[in-house]
Amino acid sequence: MKNNYPMEELIPIVAELAERFTSKESTSVTYERAKSLMEAVLYCIAEAELKTENGTAIVGKSMTAKQAYEAGYQMVFDKVRISRETYNEMILTFSAYGNENYRDTVEKAIPGFFRYYDARFAPQETIITMDYPTLCPVHPLSGIDAMSKYIEYICLEQLFFSRLPEKYIYMVLASYHDTYEMEFFNICSIVLRNILSILMLQKCQDVYGEKSNCERLEEQIRNASKEELKEMLLVLLENLVETQYEGKKELFEYLSGDLEDFACELYFGASKVSQWLTLSRNVSF
Amino acid sequence: MEEKDMLWQISESSQLVKLTATNQYTNRFGLTLSDEDALMLVQERRDILKEQQRVEFGEGILPKLIFAFCDSAYIYQENYVEMIGRLQEIFYLYKNESMDEVTDDELISYMKERFEGECMGSLDYLEDTCLEEFARNIRRKTQKFIGRYSKDEE
Numbered sequence: 275m276k277n278n279y280p281m282e283e284l285i286p287i288v289a290e291l292a293e294r295f296t297s298k299e300s301t302s303v304t305y306e307r308a309k310s311l312m313e314a315v316l317y318c319i320a321e322a323e324l325k326t327e328n329g330t331a332i333v334g335k336s337m338t339a340k341q342a343y344e345a346g347y348q349m350v351f352d353k354v355r356i357s358r359e360t361y362n363e364m365i366l367t368f369s370a371y372g373n374e375n376y377r378d379t380v381e382k383a384i385p386g387f388f389r390y391y392d393a394r395f396a397p398q399e400t401i402i403t404m405d406y407p408t409l410c411p412v413h414p415l416s417g418i419d420a421m422s423k424y425i426e427y428i429c430l431e432q433l434f435f436s437r438l439p440e441k442y443i444y445m446v447l448a449s450y451h452d453t454y455e456m457e458f459f460n461i462c463s464i465v466l467r468n469i470l471s472i473l474m475l476q477k478c479q480d481v482y483g484e485k486s487n488c489e490r491l492e493e494q495i496r497n498a499s500k501e502e503l504k505e506m507l508l509v510l511l512e513n514l515v516e517t518q519y520e521g522k523k524e525l526f527e528y529l530s531g532d533l534e535d536f537a538c539e540l541y542f543g544a545s546k547v548s549q550w551l552t553l554s555r556n557v558s559f
Numbered sequence: 560m561e562e563k564d565m566l567w568q569i570s571e572s573s574q575l576v577k578l579t580a581t582n583q584y585t586n587r588f589g590l591t592l593s594d595e596d597a598l599m600l601v602q603e604r605r606d607i608l609k610e611q612q613r614v615e616f617g618e619g620i621l622p623k624l625i626f627a628f629c630d631s632a633y634i635y636q637e638n639y640v641e642m643i644g645r646l647q648e649i650f651y652l653y654k655n656e657s658m659d660e661v662t663d664d665e666l667i668s669y670m671k672e673r674f675e676g677e678c679m680g681s682l683d684y685l686e687d688t689c690l691e692e693f694a695r696n697i698r699r700k701t702q703k704f705i706g707r708y709s710k711d712e713e
Binding site for chain 1: 651663
């Protein structure tokens with residue numbers, strides 16, 4: 275974490291925080307605790323530096339480190355409140371579609387985070403491991419920044435699922451893996467890849483006629499470069515989000531986080547469109 | 560300059576003044592710290608904190624130790640500096656050993672009680688026997704290592 279404040283300005287804040295931490299009942303703390311408190315101060319200052327108001331950074335040279343810390347702490351505090359509200363709203367309709375890891379992470383681990391998160395003394399701690407993998411990683415972030423982003427991603431996944439028939443989702447997942455309930459993969463990716471494969475086939479049929487089959491599509495894929503594949507997937511995804519999700523930009527950005535991997539897998543032959551298409555062959559709407 | 564060095568240096572300059580100021584109170588027990596003694600104690604403090612990997616803010620623990628132990632029958636001018644030096648060493652060691660679960664005042668109070676009682680002024684006995692048992696009891700009773708959080712969730 276970088277900031278523009280000299281150590282002489284930061285140490286008194288850490289000292290004050292240490293005093294609060296020990297309730298003035300201990301004059302000393304361990305290195306680990308002092309380090310953790312310093313990280314807490316830097317985290318809050320970074321939070322204030324990140325936050326912009328009308329395009330202008332709140333923290334400027336006119337602000338002391340102490341003021342920046344207090345402003346940042348308030349922002350962390352507010353972010354916790356907003357994230358909790360978002361989570362509470364989302365959990366009412368949340369469905370893990372049978373995947374235990376997804377359910378445990380969202381229904382048990384996230385409330386645990388809010389229960390133990392300490393905005394004053396350890397705002398930088400993420401506490402939980404967020405075992406359910408999202409399509410876009412949150413690991414460069416920590417603390418409430420990571421959690422608010424994670425909740426945002428879970429909300430986007432739920433939005434994605436909400437416009438699809440439940441039966442279809444269960445069927446695709448069960449076809450993908452016999453024990454998908456116990457697996458630690460992103461279920462949204464499985465469904466998305468199935469949909470994109472269907473859309474690719476439809477597009478192929480539009481171009482080459484109704485008789486065009488899966489082999490033809492795979493031949494097309496074999497002849498395409500990785501970048502071309504990714505571009506094709508992006509266009510399909512953009513169209514899907516535009517038509518089915520009112521062009522929600524955040525959803526498009528989130529789902530496109532899977533396209534690089536998908537394009538790579540198709541390019542190197544690690545997975546084939548036909549495999550993804552078969553996932554929904556037994557589905558009837 | 561390293562972050563840790565900066566942390567050690569905080570408030571050290573005012574330490575000497577505060578230590579010599581304790582003479583006003585300890586004089587009545589025939590105990591006095593010279594400037595050299597105070598300097599030596601402050602330097603020892605720095606080394607001990609480094610050794611015990613602790614950071615101290617504010618006025619430090621030495622004045623508290625002096626005020627708590629100056630009326631002891633086992634401390635006199637000839638061993639005063641040495642005793643206070645050892646006491647602060649023992650204090651920081653057992654702050655760590657007790658996992659910071661006891662406050663400064665609680666630890667000092669326990670040290671003083673044992674020092675005057677069964678230790679009969681022996682710092683070795685205080686350190687190796689009394690406080691060892693004290694710290695072990697604290698570690699056993701604290702819930703930190705037996706799942707404070709998991710217990711809540713049951």
